[in-house]
Amino acid sequence: xxxxxxxxxxxxxxxxxxxxxxxxxxxxxxxxxxxxxxxxxxxxxxxxxxxxxxxxxxxxxxxxxxxxxxxxxxxxxxxxxxxxxxxxxxxxxxxxxxxxxxxxxxxxxxxxxxxxxxxxxxxxxxxxxxxxxxxxxxxxxxxxxxxxxxxxxxxxxxxxxxxxxxxxxxxxxxxxxxxxxxxxxxxxxxxxxxxxxxxxxxxxxxxxxxxxxxxxxxxxxxxxxxxxxxxxxxxxxxxxxxxxxxxxxxxxxxxxxxxxxxxxxxxxxxxxxxxxxxxxxxxxxxxxxxxxxxxxxxxxxxxxxxxxxxxxxxxxxxxxxxxxxxxxxxx
Ligand SMILES: Cc1cc2nc3c(=O)[nH]c(=O)nc-3n(C[C@H](O)[C@H](O)[C@H](O)COP(=O)(O)OP(=O)(O)OC[C@H]3O[C@@H](n4cnc5c(N)ncnc54)[C@H](O)[C@@H]3O)c2cc1C
Numbered sequence: 001x002x003x004x005x006x007x008x009x010x011x012x013x014x015x016x017x018x019x020x021x022x023x024x025x026x027x028x029x030x031x032x033x034x035x036x037x038x039x040x041x042x043x044x045x046x047x048x049x050x051x052x053x054x055x056x057x058x059x060x061x062x063x064x065x066x067x068x069x070x071x072x073x074x075x076x077x078x079x080x081x082x083x084x085x086x087x088x089x090x091x092x093x094x095x096x097x098x099x100x101x102x103x104x105x106x107x108x109x110x111x112x113x114x115x116x117x118x119x120x121x122x123x124x125x126x127x128x129x130x131x132x133x134x135x136x137x138x139x140x141x142x143x144x145x146x147x148x149x150x151x152x153x154x155x156x157x158x159x160x161x162x163x164x165x166x167x168x169x170x171x172x173x174x175x176x177x178x179x180x181x182x183x184x185x186x187x188x189x190x191x192x193x194x195x196x197x198x199x200x201x202x203x204x205x206x207x208x209x210x211x212x213x214x215x216x217x218x219x220x221x222x223x224x225x226x227x228x229x230x231x232x233x234x235x236x237x238x239x240x241x242x243x244x245x246x247x248x249x250x251x252x253x254x255x256x257x258x259x260x261x262x263x264x265x266x267x268x269x270x271x272x273x274x275x276x277x278x279x280x281x282x283x284x285x286x287x288x289x290x291x292x293x294x295x296x297x298x299x300x301x302x303x304x305x306x307x308x309x310x311x312x313x314x315x316x317x318x319x320x321x322x323x324x325x326x327x328x329x330x331x
Contacts, residue, residue: 003092004092004093004094004155004156005038005039005092005093005094006033006038006039006040006041006091006093006094006095007029007032007033007036007038007039007040007041007093007094007095007097008029008040008041008042008043008088008091008093008095008096008097008156009022009025009026009029009040009041009042009043009056009061009096009097009098010025010042010043010045010084010096010097010098010099010104010107011025011042011043011044011045011052011056012099012101012103012104013044013046013049013052016051016052017052017055018052018055018056018059019099019101020163020164020168020210021099021100021101021104021161021163022042022056022059022099023059023168023169023171024099024161024163024164024165024166024167024168025097025098025099025161025166026040026042026056026059026060026061026168026169027059027060027166027167027168027169028097028126028161028166028167029060029061029095029097030060030169032095032126032127032128032135033062035127035128036094036128036133038094039062039063040060040061040062041061041062041063041064041065041091041093042056042061042063042064042065043064043065043066043067043084043087044056044064044065044066044067044068045066045067045072045080045083045084046067046068046072046073047068047069047070047071047072047073048068048073049066049068050066050068052066053066053179054179056177057175057176057177057179058171058172058173058175059168059169059171060169060175061177062177062178063177063178063179063180064177064178064179064180065087065091065180065181065182066179066180066181066182067083067087067181067182067183067184068181069184069186071184071186071188071191072184074195074198075103076191076193076195077106077107077110077193078190078191078192078193079186079191079193080103080107081107081110081111081114082186082190083184083186084107084111085111085114085115086182086184086185087182088111088115088156089115090182092155092156093156094155094156094157095135095156095157095158095159096111096156096157096158096159097126097158097159097160097161098158098159098160098161099160099161099163100121100122100123100160100161100162100163100265101160101163104160105121105160108121108158108159108160109121111158112158115156115158116154117152117154117155117156117157117158118152118154118157118158119158119159119160120137120139120150120152120158120159120160121139121159121160122139122140122160122161122162122265122284123137123138123139123159123160123161123162123165124138124139124140124147124161124162124165124288125137125138125165126138126159126161126166129151132151134151134152134153134157135151135152135157135159136149136150136151137149137150137151137152137157137159138150140284140287140288142280144283144284144287144288144306145280145283162265162267162288163209163265163267164266164267164288165267165288201254201256203256205234205235205240206238206239206240207240208240208241208242208256208257208259208264208266209264209265209266210240211234211238211239211240211266211268212238212239212268212269212270213234213237213238213239213240213268213269213270213271213272214234214239214240214241214242214259214266214268214270214271214272214286214289215230215231215233215234215237215239215240215241215242215272215274216241216242216243216244216259216271216272216273216274216276216282216286217230217241217242217243217244217247217253217274217275217276218243218244218246218247218273218274218275218276218277218282219244219246219247219275219276219277220274220275220276220296220297220315221247221252221274221275221315222275223252224251224252224253226252226316227241227243227247227252227253229319229320229323230274230319232323233272233319233322233323233326236323236326236327236330237270237326239268239270241253241257242257242258242259242263242264242266242286243257243258243259244258244259244260244276244279244282245258245260245262245263245281245282248263259282259285259286260279260281260282260283260284260285260286261280261281261282261284261285262281263285264285265284265285265286265288266285266286266288266289267286267288267289267290268289268290269289269290269291270289270290270291270293271286271289271291271292271293272293272294272295273286273292273293273294273295273296273303273307274294274295274315274319275295275296275297275315276296276303277296277298277301277302277303278294278301278302278303278304278305278306279302283302283306287306291308291309292306292307292308292309293307293308293309293310293311294306294307294309294310294311295310295311295313295315295318295319295322296310296311296312296315297312297313297314297315298312299312
C-alpha cells in the first residue's frame with residue numbers, strides 16, 4: 001500500500017480541446033493532491049493528441065502521461081482498458097479519477113476489476129479523510145433522495161465524478177509540468193473490436209449537458225408535436241430540451257435527449273420538469289439541478305416532492321401561459 005502515491009485523472013477531449021469534465025477533474029484532483037501533499041498527474045490517451053498535454057498542465061496537472069498512438073484513434077474498450085492498466089501499474093497512483101461519462105462509465109469498473117480494487121461511480125463530492133488519508137467519496141443514491149459515503153481501503157481508489165459537480169481552476173498558462181510519453185506496447189491483434197462508423201449527433205443550439213436551463217418532458221407530453229412546445233420555451237430561455245425514457249423510446253425525441261440512469265446527467269441552474277413522474281431512474285440524472293420546477297396533473301406525483309416550485313395542472317394549459325409570461329418578461 002505504501003508504494004501507491006499521488007492523484008491521477010483520466011483526461012477526455014472534444015475536438016482537440018479538453019472536455020469540460022477533464023478541467024473539473026483537474027480542479028478537484030488538485031485539491032485532493034494538495035491535501036495529501038502529493039502530485040497530480042493526468043493521463044492523455046489518443047492519436048495526435050500531444051497538444052492536450054500542456055492544456056492539462058494549464059488546468060492544474062504537475063505531470064502528464066501521454067500515450068499517443070494511431071491504435072488509440074477511437075475509444076475501444078479492450079485497447080483503452082489494457083493501456084490504462086499498464087499506466088496505473090507503472091505510475092501507481094493512490095487515487096484515480098474519471099468522468100461519469102460514457103467512457104468513464106465503461107472504463108472505471110473494468111479497470112477496477114483488473115487492478116483488484118473498487119470504483120465508486122457518479123460521485124459529487126470527494127475529500128481526504130484527515131485521519132486515514134483515504135478518499136471520502138460521496139454519491140447520490142435512491143434517485144438523489146439520500147447521499148452515500150464510501151471509502152475504499154484497496155489502491156488505487158477509483159472514483160468517477162459527475163459532470164458539473166466540481167469546479168475547474170482558472171487556467172494558468174505559466175504553469176509548468178513534465179510531459180512523460182508512455183509506449184502502449186499493445187499487440188494490435190489482441191484488440192478484438194473495430195470501429196466501423198462514427199455517427200456524430202447533430203445538435204441544434206445548446207448541448208443538453210452544457211445548458212443552464214433544461215426543459216425535461218415526460219410520457220405525459222404525449223407526442224413529438226407536444227415536444228415542439230417545450231422547444232419553443234427552451235429557445236426563449238436559451239436552454240435545451242431533455243426527456244425521460246418513454247418519449248425517447250416512442251421516437252418523439254432523439255435517444256440523445258434521455259436524462260437519467262441510462263441517459264445523460266445534467267446539472268443546470270434551472271430544470272423545468274413537464275408531465276414526468278420523477279422516477280428514481282430519471283432523478284438520478286437531474287438531481288444536481290439548482291432549481292427544479294415541476295408541472296404535473298397528479299398531486300401525488302413524486303416529482304412534486306422533489307421540486308422547489310410546482311404547478312399541479314394539465315401541462316397543455318399551464319405551459320402556454322408560462323411561455324407567454326416569459327415572452328412578456330423578455331420583451
Ligand atoms: C434499468 C432501467 C433504467 C432506466 N433508465 C431511465 C433513464 O435513464 N431515464 C428515465 O427517464 N427513465 C429511465 N427508466 C424508466 C423509468 O423507470 C420510468 O419508467 C420513466 O422515467 C418514467 O417516465 P415518465 O415520468 O415520463 O412517465 P410516467 O412515469 O408514466 O409519468 C408520466 C407523468 O406525466 C403526468 N401527466 C400525464 N399527462 C399529463 C398532463 N396532461 N399534464 C401534466 N402532467 C401529465 C402523469 O401524472 C405522470 O406523473 C429506466 C428504467 C429501468 C428499469
